[in-house]
Structure formats: C-alpha cells, structure tokens
Amino acid sequence: MDIFKKNSLVLAPMAGVADTVFRQVCKSSGAGIVVSEMVSAEGIKYKSSNTLDLLSFDESERxxxxxxxxxxxxxLGDAAKFVQDYAQPDFIDLNAGCPVQKVVKKNGGSALLRDKVLFEKILTAMVKAVSTPVTVKIRSGWVKDEWVDVEFAKIAQGCGVRAITLHPRSRSMGFSGKALWQRIAEVKQAVSVPVIGNGDICTADDALQMLRVCGCDAIMIGRATYGNPWIFSEVKAALCGQPSEPPSVAEKTATIVNHINLYVETHGEDRASKEMKKHLAWYFKGVPGAALFRDRIFRSEKIEHLIETVNSINTVKG
Ligand SMILES: Cc1cc2nc3c(=O)[nH]c(=O)nc-3n(C[C@H](O)[C@H](O)[C@H](O)COP(=O)(O)O)c2cc1C
Incomplete structure (x- = not known):
C-alpha cells in the first residue's frame, strides 16, 4: 500500500488520547498518517452518537x-462496510493487539492471536466487504516467547491485507519489558506488504534506529507523543539528515493554544476544559515550575484560564 511507503511516520491509535483534535495537532507537527481510536464492530450496529463520534475526522487528517x-x-465485515460508506477513510484497520481485559474477554484485540482460523475469517470478511484497503495491527503473540507474529502476518497477507503493523510484545507483557524490535525485522522479511514497526520509540534517534535495524517501511509512535507532537517534526528532520531542533517556547505555546482552541471548536468549552487538562499536564511535564502549572490547570474551570496558564510559561522560562 503506497501510502505507507510515502509517509513513513504514523501516529499510533490510542483510545482516549488520539482523538480527531490531537490527530490534527500531530498532523500539523509532521505525522504522515493517523488512525482513529479503536471502534467496536458491535457498537457500530447501534450507531450511538459516541460510536459515530469516533468515526469523525477532519479532511486535513488524510x-x-x-x-x-x-x-x-x-x-466486522458489516462494520467495515458501514465505515467505508459513512466515513470514507483511506484504510480500515483490524485491532489484533489490544491487551485490555474488557476487549480480550470477548475474544477481541490480542485474543485473536490465539485463534488463527478466526483471525483469517475476520480478515477475509473485511476484505470481501469493502474496496477500501484493509490493514491489521498485531502484537507478537499471546504469551511471551510463543511468538506467532510471522505466522499471523503471512495469514493476513494471504487474506489480502495491504499493510501490517507490529507491536513486538506479547499480550502477557502488557507494556513491560522492551519491545523486541528484532521481531519486526523477521516479519518484514516474511511478507511483501508494507510493515509498520511500533513500540518504544521515544526520540528521533530511536525512530531512525528502528527503520535501520528492522528495515520496516514506516514507524508508528504512541506514548512518546504525549505532550510532544513535535517528535514527528524531529523525526522528519532527522530523516533528511538535518539536526532536529526542539521547538522554541513560543512555538510550543502556539501549538498548545491551537490545540485548546481546536478542542473548543470541535467539542465545545465544557468538554474542552475537562479533556484538555490531561494533555496540558503532559505538555508541562519537565517545564520549570510544572507542579505549579498542574495545580493551576486542575483548578481552572474556564478555557481562558487554561490559555492564560499556557501563555505564562513564556514568563517562567524567559
Ligand atoms: C492510552 C493508550 C491507548 C491505546 N489505544 C489503542 C487502540 O485504540 N488501538 C490500538 O491498536 N492500540 C492502542 N494502543 C497501543 C498503541 O497503539 C501502541 O501500540 C503502543 O502504545 C506501543 O507504542 P509506543 O511504545 O510508541 O507507545 C494504546 C496505547 C495507549 C498507551
């Protein structure tokens, strides 16, 4: 799938974090491709406003x-067809990696890695239901050291999947230990569709190293984007062999204020003043006086107070 060859920087799907607003912020900061938070195929049947909300995106996110x-x-076949007609995304991804109990107890997410027949049936149904490219995101297995990533990647390719993302940990590892990047290299060698490597990229250097060590077509960044959407511009610069300058305080402030304003435009002031607090706490991490900022943020009830607090960073750092 060409888009993963042209855009090697992908923002990871992150439920509760990578909503349309944060995705737009990351896109303006250099992310090439973005993915929605995971959406329940069963939930789509009821078309609740919460579920449909998860499908909305801005054209700039493409x-x-x-x-x-x-x-x-x-x-999943029906949900893919609905998503294709309703949202018209550029691709539809199957989550076969989520380790969360609520999801795996219903055999979804990484639980699919225990049942290759079911995995194959699901991907076959999705590919058959839509003309939109179907992709899949997997972990390396259910249990540590019992790796099934290569086998499942080959099954996925055989079903007509157009790209495969691998987070090389088992479900049992959760986020503990290190992501086993060597497994990404093995999957890359086993299939011809683009492979997107994911896991533990914290800096631009990590991103370059993953591309080099694994030979993958693209990299996906998750937690390192918390309060740091600029990681994408840093990786982009590094890919062009340029020094990756961290953004100035003024640039950071402008991005954060834009993030708040976009949130207000999209969801209204009430929701913005609640939801933006976690992002602001991340943005302020490590800033001199962070505890004071956090305290001010959590006591603020109005958007203008949040913006005032953000603008006051200039004063503190100056
Ligand atoms: C808060 C949070 C929510 C996540 N939600 C999803 C999700 O909806 N779908 C998914 O495939 N992975 C989800 N993930 C996993 C990430 O996409 C990614 O695979 C993982 O964080 C490892 O990448 P990283 O080391 O760059 O963070 C989530 C991770 C976090 C931390």
Whole structure:
C-alpha cells in the first residue's frame, strides 16, 4: 500500500488520547498518517452518537484510517462496510493487539492471536466487504516467547491485507519489558506488504534506529507523543539528515493554544476544559515550575484560564 511507503511516520491509535483534535495537532507537527481510536464492530450496529463520534475526522487528517475491534467475522465485515460508506477513510484497520481485559474477554484485540482460523475469517470478511484497503495491527503473540507474529502476518497477507503493523510484545507483557524490535525485522522479511514497526520509540534517534535495524517501511509512535507532537517534526528532520531542533517556547505555546482552541471548536468549552487538562499536564511535564502549572490547570474551570496558564510559561522560562 503506497501510502505507507510515502509517509513513513504514523501516529499510533490510542483510545482516549488520539482523538480527531490531537490527530490534527500531530498532523500539523509532521505525522504522515493517523488512525482513529479503536471502534467496536458491535457498537457500530447501534450507531450511538459516541460510536459515530469516533468515526469523525477532519479532511486535513488524510491519509486517515479507522480501526475496528471485535471477534465476529460477519459483524466486522458489516462494520467495515458501514465505515467505508459513512466515513470514507483511506484504510480500515483490524485491532489484533489490544491487551485490555474488557476487549480480550470477548475474544477481541490480542485474543485473536490465539485463534488463527478466526483471525483469517475476520480478515477475509473485511476484505470481501469493502474496496477500501484493509490493514491489521498485531502484537507478537499471546504469551511471551510463543511468538506467532510471522505466522499471523503471512495469514493476513494471504487474506489480502495491504499493510501490517507490529507491536513486538506479547499480550502477557502488557507494556513491560522492551519491545523486541528484532521481531519486526523477521516479519518484514516474511511478507511483501508494507510493515509498520511500533513500540518504544521515544526520540528521533530511536525512530531512525528502528527503520535501520528492522528495515520496516514506516514507524508508528504512541506514548512518546504525549505532550510532544513535535517528535514527528524531529523525526522528519532527522530523516533528511538535518539536526532536529526542539521547538522554541513560543512555538510550543502556539501549538498548545491551537490545540485548546481546536478542542473548543470541535467539542465545545465544557468538554474542552475537562479533556484538555490531561494533555496540558503532559505538555508541562519537565517545564520549570510544572507542579505549579498542574495545580493551576486542575483548578481552572474556564478555557481562558487554561490559555492564560499556557501563555505564562513564556514568563517562567524567559
Ligand atoms: C492510552 C493508550 C491507548 C491505546 N489505544 C489503542 C487502540 O485504540 N488501538 C490500538 O491498536 N492500540 C492502542 N494502543 C497501543 C498503541 O497503539 C501502541 O501500540 C503502543 O502504545 C506501543 O507504542 P509506543 O511504545 O510508541 O507507545 C494504546 C496505547 C495507549 C498507551
């Protein structure tokens, strides 16, 4: 799938974090491709406003993918068809990596890695239901050291999947230990579709190293974007052999204020003043006087107070 060859920097799907507003902020900071928070295939049947909200995106986010989770082939086929018609994303991704109990107890997410017949049926149903490219995101297995990533990547390719993302940990590892990048290299060698490597990229150097060590086509960044969407511009500069300058305080402030304003425009002031608090706490991490800022943020009830606090960073750092 060409988009992953042209845009090697992907923002990871992150439920509760990478909503349309944060995705737009990351896109303006250099992310090439973004993916929705995971959306339940069963939930799509009821078309609740919360579920439909997860499908909305801004045209500036393209190339944009919608990620689905579930465990029933026909529900996932129907959900993919609905998503294609309703949202018209650039690709539709299957979540076969989520370790969260709520998801795996219904056999979704990484639980699919225990059942290759079901995994194959689901991907076959999705590919058959839509003309939009289907992709998949997997972990390396259910249990540590019992790796199934190569086998599942080959199955996925055989089903007509157009790109594969690998987070090389088992479900049992959660986020503990180190992501086993060597596994990304093995999957890359085993399939011909683009492979996106994911896991533990914290800096631009890490990103370059993953591309070099694994030979993957693209890299996906998750937690390192918390309060740091600029990681994408840093990686972009590093890829062009340029020094990756961290943004100035003024640039950072402008991005943060833009993030707040975009949130207000998209969801209204009430929701913005609640939801932006976690992002602001991340943005302020490590800034001199961070504890004071956090305290001010958590006591603020109005958007203008949040913006005032952000602008006061200039004063403190200056
Ligand atoms: C808060 C949070 C929410 C996540 N939600 C999703 C999700 O909806 N779908 C998914 O495939 N992975 C999800 N992930 C996993 C990430 O996409 C990514 O695979 C993982 O964080 C490892 O990458 P990183 O080391 O760059 O953070 C989530 C991770 C976090 C921390």
């Amino acid at each position: 190339p944009f993918g919608v990620q689905l989770f579930g465990a029933d082939p026909s529900s």
